[in-house]
Amino acid sequence: MASTSRARPTGDTPAPDAGTQRAAGPDADTLIVGAGLSGLTLTLALAEAGLSSVIVDRVDPRAAVAGRADIRTTAISLSSRRLFTVLGAWQAVADGTGPIHDIRVSDAGSSRYLHYDHSAVGDEPMGHIVDNGALKASLLARLVEHSDLVTFAEPGSAAALDVTAGRATLTLEDGRVLSAPLVVAADGRGSRVRALAGIRHTTVDYHQTAVVDTIAHAESHHNLAHERFLPGGPLALLPLQGNRSALVWTERTAVAERIAQLDDASFAAALEERFGDSLGRMTPVGPRRVYPLTLTLAESGIAERVALVGDAFHALHPIAGQGFNVGVRDIAVLAEVLADASRLGLDIGGAPVLRDYQRRRRFDIMTMVASTDGLTRLFSNDIAPVRSARRIGLSIVERVPAFKRAAIRHAMGTLGTLPRLLRGEPV
Numbered sequence: 353m354a355s356t357s358r359a360r361p362t363g364d365t366p367a368p369d370a371g372t373q374r375a376a377g378p379d380a381d382t383l384i385v386g387a388g389l390s391g392l393t394l395t396l397a398l399a400e401a402g403l404s405s406v407i408v409d410r411v412d413p414r415a416a417v418a419g420r421a422d423i424r425t426t427a428i429s430l431s432s433r434r435l436f437t438v439l440g441a442w443q444a445v446a447d448g449t450g451p452i453h454d455i456r457v458s459d460a461g462s463s464r465y466l467h468y469d470h471s472a473v474g475d476e477p478m479g480h481i482v483d484n485g486a487l488k489a490s491l492l493a494r495l496v497e498h499s500d501l502v503t504f505a506e507p508g509s510a511a512a513l514d515v516t517a518g519r520a521t522l523t524l525e526d527g528r529v530l531s532a533p534l535v536v537a538a539d540g541r542g543s544r545v546r547a548l549a550g551i552r553h554t555t556v557d558y559h560q561t562a563v564v565d566t567i568a569h570a571e572s573h574h575n576l577a578h579e580r581f582l583p584g585g586p587l588a589l590l591p592l593q594g595n596r597s598a599l600v601w602t603e604r605t606a607v608a609e610r611i612a613q614l615d616d617a618s619f620a621a622a623l624e625e626r627f628g629d630s631l632g633r634m635t636p637v638g639p640r641r642v643y644p645l646t647l648t649l650a651e652s653g654i655a656e657r658v659a660l661v662g663d664a665f666h667a668l669h670p671i672a673g674q675g676f677n678v679g680v681r682d683i684a685v686l687a688e689v690l691a692d693a694s695r696l697g698l699d700i701g702g703a704p705v706l707r708d709y710q711r712r713r714r715f716d717i718m719t720m721v722a723s724t725d726g727l728t729r730l731f732s733n734d735i736a737p738v739r740s741a742r743r744i745g746l747s748i749v750e751r752v753p754a755f756k757r758a759a760i761r762h763a764m765g766t767l768g769t770l771p772r773l774l775r776g777e778p779v
């Protein structure tokens with residue numbers, strides 16, 4: 353082991369066993385590496401179940417939120433919203449979100465479109481557009497209320513992982529050592545913990561980049577989300593509060609880089625040329641950033657005393673606005689299996705518990721990877737037979753109500769057997 357010194361927590365709460373030697377006992381029930389949306393959400397879900405965590409990120413999550421490090425918005429599905437509500441993190445962001453009542457999917461160059469109406473399956477919006485920074489701030493505020501169970505370690509990055517009987521030990525690059533029965537990798541698509549655990553992954557480079565901005569427009573969006581397929585990639589305009597929409601504009605990387613550099617007037621003109629004038633005059637008002645897009649999929653979601661969640665497990669193309677929602681489903685299942693194991697007095701990092709997590713997540717993840725990857729390839733090209741095939745596909749879904757309802761429920765995350773948090777029940 354590189355060092356036996358303990359991690360020094362930030363904030364007012366001392367780390368469990370602070371100041372003693374590592375051999376005395378684990379630092380917490382879980383070590384969570386990565387304090388992005390996934391890491392913060394999981395930490396809160398576990399705390400609500402009475403499980404303690406030490407969470408470590410290479411940057412201070414509070415400074416990242418204050419510095420607007422993540423300017424993106426996320427389409428939160430109905431089932432994810434239920435989870436955030438039962439965890440007490442939705443209430444603080446709800447008023448700032450934009451509900452999605454309908455979704456319109458169109459193919460450039462065709463007047464036909466597919467229209468999803470939330471009222472086909474009930475009264476609830478299909479989802480809400482939430483500012484990532486606001487959601488992280490709300491999660492952090494809730495974690496402060498659980499300071500007896502949650503410790504923020506000083507920023508640091510994992511350098512080594514050792515598993516011995518009953519315990520996983522993580523050595524950070526600065527020599528600090530943390531240990532727990534279970535380490536959770538929530539450190540994103542380039543996960544270091546995944547590599548340290550010896551889990552291989554596949555990466556597919558789409559050679560596409562998403563340009564993200566906020567757009568003010570003259571006309572109301574009527575809470576309608578637009579997804580328009582262009583040869584370079586999908587262009588999504590997602591309803592925010594008032595006459596504003598979140599833009600996620602995907603293009604081939606070289607084109608996206610040029611678009612991102614345009615001045616506001618030229619950017620608006622290029623956007624109106626591709627999207628049309630249904631929202632009236634458009635003005636970019638947000639910070640603009642680019643996000644290169646890849647598919648990353650871990651070969652396994654578990655290793656000995658290690659579980660992966662969120663983008664560390666599977667990072668998807670944002671074509672369906674589902675990447676984080678799939679991560680929320682990881683979190684809901686992992687929190688449930690860990691809470692149940694703990695209540696039964698079982699080892700929460702033991703192989704049977706982790707295998708249960710993997711088994712319950714496999715089908716959903718493989719379905720989402722296949723569908724987002726397939727959609728990306730189907731819609732990001734202009735070859736005539738492919739163009740015809742996808743237009744036929746859109747019109748079939750448009751005309752068959754059962755297909756449409758299934759697609760709406762899929763987008764809402766309410767299909768299949770759901771873990772308790774996604775049903776809106778405590779973990």
Ligand SMILES: Cc1cc2nc3c(=O)[nH]c(=O)nc-3n(C[C@H](O)[C@H](O)[C@H](O)COP(=O)(O)OP(=O)(O)OC[C@H]3O[C@@H](n4cnc5c(N)ncnc54)[C@H](O)[C@@H]3O)c2cc1C
Pocket residue numbers: 385386387388389390391408409410411424425426427428508509510538539540541542543544545562564600643661662663664667670673674675676677678679
């Ligand atoms: C343009 C775009 C639009 C999107 N829109 C949607 C949407 O509408 N709906 C949706 O559901 N999803 C969407 N997604 C996907 C969503 O943003 C991601 O799935 C989500 O942010 C993943 O969160 P995460 O916490 O798993 O990973 P990350 O956000 O990558 O967080 C990882 C954390 O780990 C930390 N970290 C990394 N390496 C280390 C290390 N070595 N040591 C310590 N800490 C480390 C990082 O600092 C970071 O805080 C979109 C993605 C993109 C690119």
